[in-house]
Amino acid sequence: MQDGAAVAGHRLTGRTRTSELGTWSDAVSPEGVPSGVLRLDPRDLAAPGARERLVAAVTADRRLRQSGVTGLMPVADLVAARDEVYLITAARPVPTVADLLAEAGGRLDAGSAATVLVETAQTLLAVHAAGLAHGAVHPGTVVVAEDGSALLAERGLMEALRGERASAERDVAAWAALARGLALS
Structure with a gap:
């Protein structure tokens, strides 16, 4: 989408990044607050039941946030327009740790890590x-x-689209790989 285009009132700024799920755009909400818009890859939505599972995953995220879990990217809305589906967040989707590592020559300072x-x-x-x-x-x-805090984005979305179940064990292994990568940076 082009700079200045809008999705559900969120004006895109032109800064984008690609993820496994689609394309994230930095945006500004109708209230003038930084937000994010993820245009989901339509191919991932084609599987039977994918949209319903996606809605269930987003609903679970919203319940987690309402119960006080603050370390997740806050989901503001899930919007379908024609054949496109957009996840709208109440926080900017950038920078990611991957972005920061790329900008810093592959290194984060010990405190940030x-x-x-x-x-x-x-x-x-x-x-x-x-x-x-x-x-x-x-x-x-x-x-x-x-504010410098770390937010986990895309919780449960890939598995929902694929019809798979995410596991705590895989999360722990992935977190350990993240820790190893940051320690080696």
């Missing part, structure tokens, strides 16, 4: 305690918010 690891671990513990899992923890799904 520790913050990312502690906050993502705390969020995963809360998600797992709720009987859910993330399913895709890696530097591209960890967003550093404007």
